[in-house]
Amino acid sequence: MTALAEAGTRWSRQADPESTRRQSIAQVWRGFLTATRLGWQTEANWTNPVVYFLYAVCTPVFATLMLVFMIQVISGGNAPPAYRAYVVIGSGLWSFVVAGIAGLAWAVLDDRERYRMLKYLFVSPNDLLVLLLGRGLARMMVGAMGAIVTLGLGVVVLGLPLDLARIDWPVLVAAMVLGLVSIVALGLILASVAMQTRQDSWHYPEAVSGALFLIVGAVFPLNILPTFAQAFGLISPLTWWLEAVRRALFPDIQSGIGGAGSLYASLAGHDAPSGIEALLALLLTTVVVTLAAVATYRWSEHRAKERGLFDVTTGS
Template identity: 35%
Template sequence: MENINSIRKNYRSFSTAAWLGWKIESNWTDPFLFAIYSIVKPLSSAGILVIMYSIIAQSDFTSPIFAYLYLGNAFYQYVGAVMSGLAWAIIDDREHYRTLKYIYVSPISVPYYLLGRGVARFITTTFAVVVTIAFGVIFLKIPLDFGEANWGLFILTLLIGIVMLATLGMMLAGIAMNIARHSDMIGDAVAGALFLFSGAIFPLSILPASIRWLGYVVPVSYWLELMRRSMIGSVAEAFPTFSSLTNTHLLLILVGLTLVFGIASAVIFGKLDHRARERGLIDQATNY
């Protein structure tokens, strides 16, 4: 009975936070402008890469490297949105709306509440990812055959990836709760660093050997590789970085790293949450 009550409480915390997050993300303007806003940013980001590539490769969009960087950039949007989104929820609620203390004293589960806040960003990012990929397929002729795509692998990888990003986000949320300065930047800083080291828009083999190993220890690299392979298997396998690993190998590594980060996240968030309560940081307003 206690377990069922706990599950109900977690679900209620999660769903209410998801609804709240959606309202915060979207109701600052009318739906049309919000849709434009959600499309323009990701398309511009992809546009920079498209122009850079087209100048050098004389618009040969059929090359495997183009599909590699375009899809990597499209899927990477989830990393910034989900991971930073969770950390941002702490800053938003504590500094901006000044409601974090009320959330803590209400009968909800704070970790599930934070996970729920990440849902809105996941939804808007999914919209942006779909639009970016559709643009690539329609206008840039990316060789993506929806009939050939491995949808089972795609959905499985996406789900594991979201869990993995959420666990990273929880860690950042714990850190954001405990620091007075730059809490608004840690999400972007980690997402930026991962963008570089995960080989999102270039094969890892391009990175200097001294820092390449970083790409092999972050789960995002494996996740992006699997996402690309599920869409265009042959193209992604053409690069040497992970070509010796099968999809099963990659999946096992991704699951293993997600478990490691998941356990670390639960422990770290628990400790940081306790520290924040102990030091009176839950209702801190730094105005930084």
């Protein structure tokens, strides 16, 4: 125990209840990166990297191929390439949504129910929100692998008419950034719910992403939906994200939002939004969802602290 005494003497000068702004920022960044690494390890450590890569990309790739083949069958092999592009982009990008929405909520559930570490994370000097965002980012990276491979296969195997010279890069980059922020915000709302609920909430992210899949124009345009469903779609940032990305990648692609008889057309007075218009709508809805997510999370965290939920294992 002599070593303990020596170590303790050296260390004791470093525990400090106060920190400078610079130290705080450094700690937040370090905590975020470590949480991301933790998320990646807990996500991918169960097998070797090759198997994990296959696991991560197979689901979105085969889901997309299934949709494309169904369209081919239904259309008698005459589905226009632009519509195939529509479906491939929507389905491929959905990997981000599934991973991002589930990532934060499952981080809460994993750490509370499975690893029993949520309370230790909560009472560490880092903000739990930062750690959850890091965990969520790790899962988003997994989703990104699936999305990139799916889109790549769409171009190479399915012959999507992608012209690099015609891509609107600024809109694409801005749309991706805003879209990912909005996905994380939605994930944060679900994490707030998971913090309050029982272990059954493992299924909530799937249910929510499944419901959103129907109303945001992922694989079919909004104008085939009832008006109230279109209204829900128009207030979702995911709808505008998909639209903006499609517009940036394929300028001539059909709109998933507008079209004859659509709610958008009746409200806006023109047939379909431009790329910039979609981007602005994405910005607006993302800001609203993000603010709502942060407020919801803070409320949930306070309530969990008030009710002592951080170390309660529901085990239902």
